[in-house]
Amino acid sequence: MTTRKPSTSDSLASNPAVLLAGGVALGVLVGMLIPRLSKERELLDPVGKKLADRAAAAAQAAKETGKAEIDALLPPRDAARDKVTALIDNVLEAAKGAAAKV
Numbered sequence: 001m002t003t004r005k006p007s008t009s010d011s012l013a014s015n016p017a018v019l020l021a022g023g024v025a026l027g028v029l030v031g032m033l034i035p036r037l038s039k040e041r042e043l044l045d046p047v048g049k050k051l052a053d054r055a056a057a058a059a060q061a062a063k064e065t066g067k068a069e070i071d072a073l074l075p076p077r078d079a080a081r082d083k084v085t086a087l088i089d090n091v092l093e094a095a096k097g098a099a100a101k102v
Helices: 008-014 016-033 038-073 077-101
Strands: none
C-alpha cells in the first residue's frame, strides 16, 4: 500500500480560512497597486469621512457608557470613606478590647 503526499489543493480544501485570507491579502495588494481615479476619490472621500465620523462617535459613546457602568458599580467616595472609617474604628475597638484582656 502506498501513501500519497497531500497536495496543495487538498490542504486548501481542508483549510478554507487560509484560502480566504490569501484572497483578502491579494485583493488588498491589487487595490494598493491600482492608482485611484479622481472621480473615485470624489465619490468615496465623503463616504470615508462619514464612516470615520460615525466610528469616532460610536467609540465615544462606548467610552461614556463604560464609564457610566463603572461609576454605577463603584460606591460613591463619601460612602467608601465612611465604610473605611467604620472598619478602622472597629479594628481599633477590637485591639483595645484585646489589650484590656491581657
